Amino acid sequence: MSPLLQGALTIFIGVGGCVAYFWASNVVLDKVLFPARGPNAGRNINRANLIRPWLFLLPALLALGLYLVYPVFGSFSRSLYNRTGAEFIGFGxxxxxxxDPEFRTALTNNLLWVLIVPAASTFFGLLIAQLTDRLRWGTVAKSIIFMPMAISFVGAALIWxxxxxxxxxxxxINAILVAFGTEASIDVLQIPFxxxxxxxxxxxxIQTGFAMVILSAALRGVPEETIEAAILDGAGPARxxxxxxxxxxMPTIVVVWTTITILVLKVFDIVYTMTGGNFGTQILPSYxxxxxxxxxxxxTAVAFxxxxxxxxxxxxxxxQARKEM
Structure with missing residues (x-):
């Protein structure tokens, strides 16, 4: 079967199956389980309305259970066995x-990534968002800075x-060093720390563009009255x-910070492409x-x-995201 026909068939079966499920479940609910007739019609309607939202949530709950909850428990169970999966070794x-010293190195490096990358990305994103809002060509500058977000991590690693x-x-880097008179070139990826x-x-x-876009929107949402009042009181631009x-x-800054933190804890492509985890650059995903x-x-134990x-x-x-809603 050609990929195009397979995709069309999958969409048809998926959409048709969803429509058939919701139609059949509502028919069973309203006609069989809780019919809206007889002396208990009002009570049946109320009961059906209580159950109906769960009918819509059930496919999503089943998908989450199958692809998210089950793998978590399955992974934890697998981590309690030896390399072949034949012998139970508990928390061995x-x-x-x-x-393992290599694990401690990976954990320490991950801590450095968590401390530095979200802070730097959020700081530069906030700074650029503020500065570009004052420029006539700020939209062009934002587009250029956001452009790395369109590049995959592997592509970005190859560029760098x-x-x-x-x-x-x-x-x-070595071209600049040679320009300043340094004869020997250095491999910066082999310098410890x-x-x-x-x-x-x-x-x-990569992530500065993401932080800039979100924080720029937040800055535009600050009421002009508060800014004008501060200026009338004699506050300068920095104040x-x-x-x-x-x-x-601040709530938006925290959300951006934590979003980048989650990404950092899962990053793998950059380290694997650049060094393969060698030269003391190992992090938990590459480990x-x-x-x-x-x-x-x-x-599996490391994944858990x-x-x-x-x-x-x-x-x-x-x-934090719910507080902003």
Whole structure:
């Protein structure tokens, strides 16, 4: 079957199945279970109206249970077995993982990513959003800064691999060093600790555009009356920005911050493409990937640890988003 015909058939079956499900479920609810006739008609209508929303939610709940809840419990169960899945070892994979120096390095690097990338992306996004709002060509500048968001992480990593290349004819950093009289070129991706910062620059470059767009919209929502009142009281541009605008958009800043934090905890493509986790750049997702095809139980244990780290941040993000509604 051709892909086009297969796609059309899938859409037809999916849409038709949904329509048939909702029609049949409502018929059963209104005609069979709670018919709107007889002495109990009013009570049956109320009961049917209480159940009807769950009929609409049931397909989504089943999909979430199948593709989200079940894999979580399945992954945790798998992490309690050995590499072949034949022997139950309890929390043995977790004990081995916690005692592995490479895991501690990955955890430390992940902490650095969480502390630096969201803060830098949010800061630069907020700064650019404020500055471009005052420029005549601000829309063009925002479009250019947002452009990296359209690039995949692997594509962005390959672009920056040329920037960091250990060759003054290709690498921008080494070309600058040669221009200042340095003879020997350096590979910045092999310098301990600093190579992590060079990798973080890539994600900051990508996520600054996202932060800028969200925070620019929030800044435009600040009431002009408060700004005019501050100016009449003698506040300068910096004071207006930090004392008037920033406090009013703080919930949006927190949402942007936590959204980027969740992304950082799951980032894998950049590290894997640039260094493969070598030279002290290992992070939890790349550490998990290194065991994926040789020790499934240990890799699943790392995946479960990542989920436990992401979960509180996600809950906090949802709560902050609800406060803005």
């Amino acid at each position: 994979n977790y004990r081995i993982m916690l005692g 691999k040329f920037v960091y290349a250990n060759n003054p004819d290709i690498g921008l 600093w190579n992590n910062l060079f990798l973080m620059v890539i994600l900051i470059w 207006v920005f930090f004392s008037i605008k920033v406090p009013q958009i 998990m990937m290194s065991y994926m095809f040789r020790d499934d139980g240990r890799a 640890v990542i989920m436990l780290i992401v979960l509180p941040v996600m809950v906090w993000n949802i709560r």
